[in-house]
Amino acid sequence: MSTYGIATICNNMEIVSGIWQMELYAPRIAAEAIPGQFINLYSDDNTLLLPRPMSLSAILSDRLQIIYRIVGKGTKQFSALHRGEQIKIMGPLGNGFMLPDVQKHSIVIGGGLGIPPLLELVRQLKGKTDAFLGFSQKPFLTENFEQLGASVYVATQDGCNGYRGNVMELLENTASDGDIIFACGPRPMLRSVSEWAGRHSIPSQLSMEERMACGLGACLGCVVKVQRKGADDWEYLKVCKDGPVFWGAEVIWDE
Numbered sequence: 001m002s003t004y005g006i007a008t009i010c011n012n013m014e015i016v017s018g019i020w021q022m023e024l025y026a027p028r029i030a031a032e033a034i035p036g037q038f039i040n041l042y043s044d045d046n047t048l049l050l051p052r053p054m055s056l057s058a059i060l061s062d063r064l065q066i067i068y069r070i071v072g073k074g075t076k077q078f079s080a081l082h083r084g085e086q087i088k089i090m091g092p093l094g095n096g097f098m099l100p101d102v103q104k105h106s107i108v109i110g111g112g113l114g115i116p117p118l119l120e121l122v123r124q125l126k127g128k129t130d131a132f133l134g135f136s137q138k139p140f141l142t143e144n145f146e147q148l149g150a151s152v153y154v155a156t157q158d159g160c161n162g163y164r165g166n167v168m169e170l171l172e173n174t175a176s177d178g179d180i181i182f183a184c185g186p187r188p189m190l191r192s193v194s195e196w197a198g199r200h201s202i203p204s205q206l207s208m209e210e211r212m213a214c215g216l217g218a219c220l221g222c223v224v225k226v227q228r229k230g231a232d233d234w235e236y237l238k239v240c241k242d243g244p245v246f247w248g249a250e251v252i253w254d255e
């Protein structure tokens with residue numbers, strides 16, 4: 001069950017230019033959260049009514065970690081918070097990834113700010129993991145994935161590190177053959193992952209980080225078209241309530 005409350009900032013620091021890592025003391029949420037779930041953070045500024053959803057990059061015994069890019073007013077304000085200050089929080093939200101209970105060879109694919117939630121996923125996965133990570137510019141968190149034992153493959157659009165190009169081209173060129181795929185990133189990347197997975201008959205779980213408004217299932221601002229296995233027709237499902245994780249084979253990409 002999700003909780004609304006106040007979390008205390010344990011630390012908040014810039015890890016690469018424009019990207020920050022915040023650790024929050026939030027024991028009740030940390031006790032319940034699973035990889036792929038997210039929290040809503042609320043700004044103290046009354047002009048920013050909507051919560052800002054953030055994925056969990058680490059779930060510790062009594063703390064949560066998020067990694068965020070400064071893109072607008074809300075994230076700019078979060079970056080100005082110091083250790084000991086407090087912030088309104090709600091979570092854990094969404095369904096999260098379904099972890100296999102037996103050892104599998106997992107392929108984990110992330111793009112940009114879709115990468116942080118995959119870190120906690122890799123921490124909890126059993127068996128061999130190949131992590132394909134795509135960045136527009138300078139990579140971040142790659143060493144954290146290596147420390148968790150993953151084989152890491154990096155793609156950058158500007159070629160500053162690893163393969164020059166997108167992460168799906170890198171995947172095609174690497175011939176990885178896993179049992180299951182987990183992915184989080186921009187919609188075009190997730191669509192390519194789902195198509196690649198379909199061609200290779202590998203089940204895929206995709207975390208869809210659509211734009212959200214209420215973040216609580218009330219406004220229909222985040223729907224995606226999904227046809228559940230065995231269902232006669234497609235339906236609109238809410239990313240914030242029914243997701244953000246969906247089976248790739250069930251998502252309809254025609255919009």
Ligand SMILES: Cc1cc2nc3c(=O)[nH]c(=O)nc-3n(C[C@H](O)[C@H](O)[C@H](O)COP(=O)(O)OP(=O)(O)OC[C@H]3O[C@@H](n4cnc5c(N)ncnc54)[C@H](O)[C@@H]3O)c2cc1C
Nearest residue numbers: 052053054055067068069071072073074075113209210211
């Ligand atoms: C489930 C979920 C998990 C997320 N996890 C993370 C995370 O771990 N780290 C992180 O940095 N961001 C994450 N985001 C995106 C994050 O919520 C937005 O970047 C943030 O709300 C922007 O707030 P702002 O006030 O700074 O910017 P705003 O002033 O609200 O917007 C500034 C710019 O960012 C764009 N923007 C706003 N929201 C999104 C979005 N969801 N996707 C793409 N562009 C957006 C706006 O269109 C605008 O151009 C997540 C979003 C969702 C829905």
Ligand code: FES
Nearest residue numbers: 213215219220240
């Ligand atoms: S954001 Fe309002 S229903 Fe999902």
